[in-house]
Amino acid sequence: MKKRDMILTIIGIIALFGLAFFVQEEMDSYIRRIVNLCLVYAIIGLSMNLTNGFVGQFSLGQAGFMAIGAYTVGIFTVPVEYRENIFYAMPMNPAIADIELPLWAALILGGALAALFAFAIGTPVLRLRGDYLAVTTLGFSEIIRIWITNAQSITNGALGIKDIPPLNDVRYIFLVTVICFVFITLLVNSSYGRAFKAIREDEIAAEAMGINLFWHKNLAFMVSAFFAGIGGGLYGALLGTVDPKNFLFTLTYNFLLIIVLGGMGSITGSMLGAVIVTAGLEYLRFFDEPLMLFGMDIPLFRPGFRMVIFSVLLMVCVLFWRHGIMGTREFTWQKAIDFVKNPLGFIKRKGAAQ
Amino acid sequence: MILKTKDITMQFGGVTAVFKLNIDINDGEIVALIGPNGAGKTTAFNMVTGVYTPTEGKVFYTDAKGEQIDITGKLPSDIAKLGIARTFQNIRLFKDLTVYENVLIANHLHLKSDFLSATLHLPWYMNEAKQMHRNTEKLLQEVGLWEVRNEKASSLPYGQQRRLEIVRALATKPRLLLLDEPAAGMNPKETEELTEFIRQIHREYNLTIFMIEHHMDLVMEISDRIYVLEFGMTIAEGTPDEIQNNQRVIDAYLGVDEDA
Numbered sequence: 001m002k003k004r005d006m007i008l009t010i011i012g013i014i015a016l017f018g019l020a021f022f023v024q025e026e027m028d029s030y031i032r033r034i035v036n037l038c039l040v041y042a043i044i045g046l047s048m049n050l051t052n053g054f055v056g057q058f059s060l061g062q063a064g065f066m067a068i069g070a071y072t073v074g075i076f077t078v079p080v081e082y083r084e085n086i087f088y089a090m091p092m093n094p095a096i097a098d099i100e101l102p103l104w105a106a107l108i109l110g111g112a113l114a115a116l117f118a119f120a121i122g123t124p125v126l127r128l129r130g131d132y133l134a135v136t137t138l139g140f141s142e143i144i145r146i147w148i149t150n151a152q153s154i155t156n157g158a159l160g161i162k163d164i165p166p167l168n169d170v171r172y173i174f175l176v177t178v179i180c181f182v183f184i185t186l187l188v189n190s191s192y193g194r195a196f197k198a199i200r201e202d203e204i205a206a207e208a209m210g211i212n213l214f215w216h217k218n219l220a221f222m223v224s225a226f227f228a229g230i231g232g233g234l235y236g237a238l239l240g241t242v243d244p245k246n247f248l249f250t251l252t253y254n255f256l257l258i259i260v261l262g263g264m265g266s267i268t269g270s271m272l273g274a275v276i277v278t279a280g281l282e283y284l285r286f287f288d289e290p291l292m293l294f295g296m297d298i299p300l301f302r303p304g305f306r307m308v309i310f311s312v313l314l315m316v317c318v319l320f321w322r323h324g325i326m327g328t329r330e331f332t333w334q335k336a337i338d339f340v341k342n343p344l345g346f347i348k349r350k351g352a353a354q
Numbered sequence: 355m356i357l358k359t360k361d362i363t364m365q366f367g368g369v370t371a372v373f374k375l376n377i378d379i380n381d382g383e384i385v386a387l388i389g390p391n392g393a394g395k396t397t398a399f400n401m402v403t404g405v406y407t408p409t410e411g412k413v414f415y416t417d418a419k420g421e422q423i424d425i426t427g428k429l430p431s432d433i434a435k436l437g438i439a440r441t442f443q444n445i446r447l448f449k450d451l452t453v454y455e456n457v458l459i460a461n462h463l464h465l466k467s468d469f470l471s472a473t474l475h476l477p478w479y480m481n482e483a484k485q486m487h488r489n490t491e492k493l494l495q496e497v498g499l500w501e502v503r504n505e506k507a508s509s510l511p512y513g514q515q516r517r518l519e520i521v522r523a524l525a526t527k528p529r530l531l532l533l534d535e536p537a538a539g540m541n542p543k544e545t546e547e548l549t550e551f552i553r554q555i556h557r558e559y560n561l562t563i564f565m566i567e568h569h570m571d572l573v574m575e576i577s578d579r580i581y582v583l584e585f586g587m588t589i590a591e592g593t594p595d596e597i598q599n600n601q602r603v604i605d606a607y608l609g610v611d612e613d614a
């Protein structure tokens with residue numbers, strides 16, 4: 001990276017940090033919640049983009065890895081004195097009943113556990129060629145959910161865990177988001193990241209260039225799960241409660257939409273996608289409200305209709321707009337400067353390049 | 355001897371693509387493998403490079419220290435690390451990446467830094483990375499691809515794509531280079547340039563070359579020895595002169611104009 005770009009990036013991050021402070025201090029809780037959700041979705045979207053966009057391995061396990069992270073935070077950050085009340089149906093397993101962790105430690109533990117599960121899934125599946133990973137990860141995320149529902153002495157089963165010390169600090173979540181983005185950006189721009197892209201472009205050629213497919217895929221898959229676990233942990237802390245129903249496999253499709261919309265294989269695209277999808281999902285709530293037009297109740301507008309629209313959007317994107325907003329390109333300062341200097345010329349050149 | 359195959363056989367279901375193939379390649383030689391389409395040439399390459407594990411027989415490779423290693427059924431990536439690089443009959447470049455990235459990636463196999471050091475860009479990784487960039491720049495300049503280094507691989511003209519694929523293989527620092535029909539689809543002028551290019555890299559990079567090729571002028575001009583395959587079996591072996599005068603080869607292959 002050029003020195004100028006490095007400085008601009010640091011200034012940009014500081015400016016955003018300032019914005020996070022502003023949102024924290026000056027905005028109402030509704031806006032704060034949306035901003036927080038946006039950041040968490042960005043982390044998880046990016047984690048999914050690593051396997052799907054950079055290594056080209058179609059994985060649909062994000063909801064499962066999130067659940068692991070969220071439950072780790074739920075189980076270990078709930079104050080010990082509340083636990084008796086929360087686990088009223090079946091007491092908490094004595095082995096963990098007295099362990100209480102600070103949020104940061106629970107986040108890392110959740111990420112590590114998710115990575116461990118990824119390793120366990122990846123070891124048999126990533127040796128195979130073809131799309132077995134998609135099916136397996138989808139199945140895995142449902143199995144995790146069912147296990148959570150049934151492991152009552154650990155997870156409180158279907159009752160969920162309430163009274164997680166709520167995290168509503170934009171600055172904290174922003175900081176974690178920055179760390180995740182910086183880490184993955186550095187990874188993608190290292191020799192390992194280039195090996196990932198080589199695998200995406202052509203597995204057989206990558207292998208002939210000495211890149212161990214299994215090992216590199218598994219590495220990316222574990223890093224992806226790690227950050228999905230962290231994101232899930234933040235998600236749990238943000239909601240203040242975790243419940244198996246929060247982690248239906250359909251949750252994964254939010255992130256699929258983020259990365260397809262933003263661009264598979266683009267880090268800045270994931271950021272953009274997360275903003276659009278989170279804000280969009282909020283905006284689309286409009287469709288869940290009953291709508292009266294000229295005194296008539298429009299029958300389509302009812303709870304759940306939002307998700308129908310959402311699914312149609314996802315389908316349209318996947319079918320007709322595979323490259324999304326960014327494709328595999330990234331936002332660069334040079335492009336931004338070119339644009340500011342000469343917007344018309346920039347758009348023309350971009351048009352000509354395509 | 356750098357490569358030796360001992361009675362390698364490859365069966366796909368009922369089809370025997372290669373039957374008891376014995377090939378010996380000496381250090382520094384250029385050896386060609388010829389034969390009609392479907393004779394089993396690419397399959398032989400795939401067995402040597404680990405893409406397929408022979409159903410029978412063994413492949414031996416002698417490394418730089420002179421130690422003979424049984425590489426039968428090893429992973430392609432491990433075989434590449436030992437010093438065997440290859441190109442493909444249907445070009446397999448990293449299409450959406452630049453020429454420079456294509457070559458840079460081929461340095462990855464020698465990277466010693468683990469993934470955390472690399473991600474955190476720690477000093478020892480940065481040293482290795484600098485070296486990889488230097489190697490890439492040097493190589494691209496030597497082979498005349500420096501000017502197009504920032505082009506997408508897929509945007510290069512066909513002949514240059516073939517050349518880039520060879521260069522990418524060279525970037526892994528091989529001792530043995532396998533070329534699968536490097537001149538396929540080239541006109542006579544391009545073929546001539548390629549012949550010169552193969553000579554150049556053979557000389558400058560201390561290589562042993564094993565290649566599959568249909569262009570007979572190229573094969574006869576640069577090969578030290580030639581193996582001829584037909585229906586998976588070796589029907590002849592010898593110097594270009596011997597092969598050109600071998601009746602069986604003329605009947606099976608050279609007689610018919612088999613240029614693909």
Ligand SMILES: Nc1ncnc2c1ncn2[C@@H]1O[C@H](COP(=O)(O)OP(=O)(O)O)[C@@H](O)[C@H]1O
Pocket residue numbers: 366369370371389390391392393394395396397398
């Ligand atoms: N993966 C495979 N599965 C089944 N048959 C194959 C496979 N690869 C090659 N073959 C068969 O093996 C024979 C030799 O193919 P190949 O080695 O590609 O020939 P060549 O490179 O000499 O033109 C052909 O009959 C081909 O159909």
Ligand SMILES: [Mg+2]
Pocket residue numbers: 395396397443
């Ligand atoms: Mg072939």
